[in-house]
Amino acid sequence: MDLVHDPGDVQFQLEVREFIRKTLPELFPEIGTPQWELRSLDRTDVHAWTRALDSRGWAVPHWPVEWGGIGISAVRRYILLEELSAASSPSLDSISIDFVGPVLYTFGTPQQKRRYLPRIRTAEDFWCQGFSEASAGSDVMQLRTTATRQGDHFVVNGHKLWITNAHFADMMFALVRVEMPGQRRQQGLSFLLIDMRAKGVSVRPILTIDGLHHISEVVLDGVRVPGENLVGEPGKGWIYARMILANERNVIAGVRSARRQLEQVRDLLQTRREGSARLLENDGYRNRLAQMEIELDALEVLELRVLHAPSGPDAPPSVLGPILKVRTCELRQRISELAIDALGDGGLEAQPYPELEQLPTDPVELAHLRACAITAGYLFQRSATIAGGTSEVQRNIIAAIGLGL
């Protein structure tokens, strides 16, 4: 949908497009090919693209100017995100840029800011989020990981579960319970930065239903963490985590990936046939597609409202983020169901992304692999209404804040 009217914003859009047109193929020559569509990105790709964007101030444009931001307006940020997505550019590392970054520049010590923010801005470091545990998902307050103060260190023991990107992250921001010698265990949670290479950290892969390794369990066994890695005050970690959860909803909602998914389904309906007719000529498919396009248009406007709304620790609680998360994640699941229906028997096999060099050039084989990847994507979409807070929990928040129930 075209939300850009102001001449300055139009100019900005053209500038972004031109930058992408020139820079993306220089860094990734295979962009636009089926190989690109089917490949899985690695750290090197994300690092290279983040640095390229940073050269224009577009890696962390919404951060404070002191730490690399450019005071970007909500509309221009929206334009930037739209253009990057439309060009299928590599996704930046949101867990670092949008989750822990804002906590560090808002609540971190000067030393923490100097040490971590520049490395996040240029994707030198990748972070993972260590909140969930076996008994603490929706209700994080149930978590059991402890950080016991011993001199100038904490000794951390616990077991984190479902941790995205833990297998390649350099650092984890974790919620823990601090124990001080001679005092009762803190009731509140504390926010601690843990080096993933520290002794006592072990990462065990969990393969998800699509056959890929997105998430892991992380065992913390007597891990020594310097006292200076505590963010803010002990026992106040939930205040900092809440800021992350608000950002997390918007990122996980994934309005732009929904748009990409919908375009992919439209292509599928164009190419696949039922008898001699294309599926796109079938009223049932056309109606479903049109309905989803209308809903997505509305969600794009909602996302713009979310980007406009005040953020930060003093921002009033809002229902916009939870509504965006529930509606977009549920829509993404429906789009993936439409794709599976369109694939028919072709959707019976799911296969994770093959390595780039193994991809066949034969169009029939490529089409088969693409179908397998769509099915794998459909299966992984089941997690969209769980990760970052389940739909049931988001509805509770909407009921409490929005309806006063």
Ligand SMILES: Cc1cc2nc3c(=O)[nH]c(=O)nc-3n(C[C@H](O)[C@H](O)[C@H](O)COP(=O)(O)OP(=O)(O)OC[C@H]3O[C@@H](n4cnc5c(N)ncnc54)[C@H](O)[C@@H]3O)c2cc1C
């Ligand atoms: C793909 C994926 C990636 C993830 N990545 C991370 C990560 O990087 N870091 C991290 O810390 N965590 C991560 N998680 C964990 C995620 O945050 C939790 O799975 C989620 O918060 C739900 O918690 P749970 O799995 O313990 O389910 P539970 O909280 O046990 O919920 C089970 C069911 O009960 C329902 N329920 C629970 N409480 C209520 C209530 N009050 N009212 C109504 N219904 C309720 C839920 O909706 C759900 O259907 C990830 C999860 C997934 C699937």
